[in-house]
Amino acid sequence: MKRLALALTFIMSAALPAQAHDEHGGKPHAAASGCTEPVLACARSATPAFGPDGTVWIVWSAAGRVFVSTSHDRGVSFAAPVAVSEPAEAMDDNGEARPRLLATRTGTLVVAYGQRMDKHYNGKLFFSRSTDGGQSFTKPQAMLDGIGQRFPTLVEAPGGRLYAAWLDTRNQHAAKAAGHEYHDTGVAVAWSDDDGRSFSGKHILADYACDCCRLAVALDRDGLPVYAWRHVFGKNLRDHVVAKLSADGLSLPLHRVAEDDWAIDACPMHGPSLTVDPAGSWHMAWYTAGKRRQGLFSAHSEDGGASFSEPQGFGDPDRLAARPQLLALGDRIWRAWKEFDGTTTTVMAQSSTDGGRSWDGPAPVATTADASDHPLLVSDGAAPYLSWLTKAEGYRLLPLSPASR
Amino acid sequence: MMRRVILVVLALLLAAPARAGEPQPFVQGSYAALVKEHAGRPLVVHFWSLTCAPCLADLPEWPKIKQRLGFDLVLVSTDSLERGPALAARLKRAGLDDIPSYAFADSFTERLMFEVARDWRGELPRTQLIAADGETTAVLGSVGEKALRDWLSRPPHTCGSPGCCSPRSDQR
Numbered sequence: 001m002k003r004l005a006l007a008l009t010f011i012m013s014a015a016l017p018a019q020a021h022d023e024h025g026g027k028p029h030a031a032a033s034g035c036t037e038p039v040l041a042c043a044r045s046a047t048p049a050f051g052p053d054g055t056v057w058i059v060w061s062a063a064g065r066v067f068v069s070t071s072h073d074r075g076v077s078f079a080a081p082v083a084v085s086e087p088a089e090a091m092d093d094n095g096e097a098r099p100r101l102l103a104t105r106t107g108t109l110v111v112a113y114g115q116r117m118d119k120h121y122n123g124k125l126f127f128s129r130s131t132d133g134g135q136s137f138t139k140p141q142a143m144l145d146g147i148g149q150r151f152p153t154l155v156e157a158p159g160g161r162l163y164a165a166w167l168d169t170r171n172q173h174a175a176k177a178a179g180h181e182y183h184d185t186g187v188a189v190a191w192s193d194d195d196g197r198s199f200s201g202k203h204i205l206a207d208y209a210c211d212c213c214r215l216a217v218a219l220d221r222d223g224l225p226v227y228a229w230r231h232v233f234g235k236n237l238r239d240h241v242v243a244k245l246s247a248d249g250l251s252l253p254l255h256r257v258a259e260d261d262w263a264i265d266a267c268p269m270h271g272p273s274l275t276v277d278p279a280g281s282w283h284m285a286w287y288t289a290g291k292r293r294q295g296l297f298s299a300h301s302e303d304g305g306a307s308f309s310e311p312q313g314f315g316d317p318d319r320l321a322a323r324p325q326l327l328a329l330g331d332r333i334w335r336a337w338k339e340f341d342g343t344t345t346t347v348m349a350q351s352s353t354d355g356g357r358s359w360d361g362p363a364p365v366a367t368t369a370d371a372s373d374h375p376l377l378v379s380d381g382a383a384p385y386l387s388w389l390t391k392a393e394g395y396r397l398l399p400l401s402p403a404s405r
Numbered sequence: 406m407m408r409r410v411i412l413v414v415l416a417l418l419l420a421a422p423a424r425a426g427e428p429q430p431f432v433q434g435s436y437a438a439l440v441k442e443h444a445g446r447p448l449v450v451h452f453w454s455l456t457c458a459p460c461l462a463d464l465p466e467w468p469k470i471k472q473r474l475g476f477d478l479v480l481v482s483t484d485s486l487e488r489g490p491a492l493a494a495r496l497k498r499a500g501l502d503d504i505p506s507y508a509f510a511d512s513f514t515e516r517l518m519f520e521v522a523r524d525w526r527g528e529l530p531r532t533q534l535i536a537a538d539g540e541t542t543a544v545l546g547s548v549g550e551k552a553l554r555d556w557l558s559r560p561p562h563t564c565g566s567p568g569c570c571s572p573r574s575d576q577r
Contacts, residue, residue, distance in 0.1 A: 035512070036487070044512070090488070090491075092456075094456065097456075119491075119494065121455045121456070121491060121495075183458060183459070183462070211458055212456065212457060212458070212529075236546075264528070264545055264546050265459050265546035265547045266457075266459055266528050266529055266530055266531070266545045266546035266547075267454075267456075267457040267458070267459060267460070267528065267529050267530075268526075268527075268528050269456075269457075269527050269528065269529065270526060270527065270528070287526065289528070289545075320515070320519070320523070320524070320526055322526045322527075340515045340519065342516070342519050342523075343516075345515060370512075370513050371511075371512035371513040371514065371515075372515075391512060391513070
């Protein structure tokens with residue numbers, strides 16, 4: 001029997017390639033994704049950070065390596081990139097997951113990124129730093145010994161403490177070993193009091209986060225980080241929560257943002273955005289396809305996440321409004337997102353001067369007719385910018401201005 | 406037992422139009438071509454990714470369900486075709502190495518997804534159930550044998566199974 005099966009397998013493998021060739025006529029003519037050069041044009045995402053002196057830094061990955069480039073003219077031109085990491089088989093960089101960069105007040109650069117390890121394609125988190133203005137980076141260190149980390153965030157508190165947080169599946173592995181079912185992920189937080197040389201904490205402070213959506217972070221007025229993520233309530237209700245780190249760094253109490261009731265056994269791969277305004281309100285924006293509401297929504301909390309305003313829809317759902325971003329700067333809240341009509345992707349933006357109750361615009365900020373990264377909002381503390389990497393146009397850092405009503 | 410093996414292998418032989426092993430490129434027009442190629446027979450196009458845990462949990466179920474229910478199955482990974490070897494290894498482990506398989510070969514993923522369905526922002530797994538008459542139903546998340554059985558046995562233009570997005574067709 002074994003011999004017969006082998007014989008049939010042989011026939012199959014001999015006969016099928018020819019058949020396949022006939023049907024598909026060889027290589028495709030359309031643009032392949034096979035861009036493997038270590039250049040920004042081959043990156044899927046680019047993430048910016050402003051240095052204290054107004055220098056723009058971007059971090060991106062291509063050809064399995066992480067690179068940092070610097071611009072002294074607000075993103076118009078960039079110096080030759082500097083490699084942070086050695087080539088790896090695969091980076092965790094699909095736009096939703098992306099390398100992160102922080103330029104601290106001392107001028108140090110800290111990079112955190114996820115790499116895809118082993119045959120199971122598990123994520124592993126590394127960090128590296130530069131103290132010579134980005135001319136060289138330290139050999140990347142693993143944040144943890146084990147594997148199963150994704151979606152790093154980095155933020156610097158006013159006192160100089162750096163906070164790193166990420167989604168961490170350590171408890172999933174432990175549950176599996178103990179014979180329990182646990183398919184979600186934990187949220188781990190670490191901090192550095194030596195400008196990113198080392199991190200401590202690294203504990204998982206919350207469990208049951210959706211494991212494929214990025215984590216969002218913003219600093220509260222007292223300098224403690226607030227996190228937001230898509231949570232898994234019960235079996236598969238994937239709605240959002242916010243959680244502020246306690247002062248001792250040991251707890252992360254959750255508040256549900258809205259009851260969208262999105263019950264789904266799937267990966268939305270679509271994380272939220274969070275910003276804190278000068279009055280101390282927490283603003284959230286997210287995507288849901290729940291029973292109660294579908295599309296992009298935003299809401300704000302004036303009581304530290306205990307309660308949120310009624311979610312307010314934005315973006316055109318018929319144009320696949322997606323990838324929301326928020327930025328509070330001065331007396332204005334900005335929001336931006338992507339829309340796609342089948343041919344062209346447009347980044348739309350609008351702003352609010354009454355704490356997110358009413359909004360101007362929206363107005364298109366940039367378009368592209370090919371592949372593009374998620375839009376990001378960033379500021380140098382004075383002006384807001386859209387940061388967007390697109391395949392056809394390259395990297396763009398575009399100043400935002402209020403739209404007319 | 407031996408007869409069953411022969412039947413299974415023969416069935417695989419007849420059912421597999423594309424080459425076993427590494428995925429074929431999925432580009433602009435690929436989805437429409439697949440639907441056209443399978444017109445007149447129930448077709449299941451299942452989208453998955455190496456970065457999607459529910460997808461990976463579901464993959465080993467597909468060969469069993471397909472064997473029991475009998476329908477045309479095509480797998481499409483939204484990962485880049487560059488991940489071909491890793492994709493092939495994962496499919497082989499799930500017993501899917503004889504199922505026609507594709508991987509996204511265009512970095513403009515929004516456009517590829519738009520051609521599949523105009524409401525798809527990238528959630529995975531996503532499964533397109535295309536009935537013999539072309540009526541399309543989309544399922545986000547795990548499909549399950551029962552839903553597939555219901556779909557295969559239902560009269561045209563109705564859908565009562567849970568998780569089934571009809572009556573609104575995705576072919577707007």
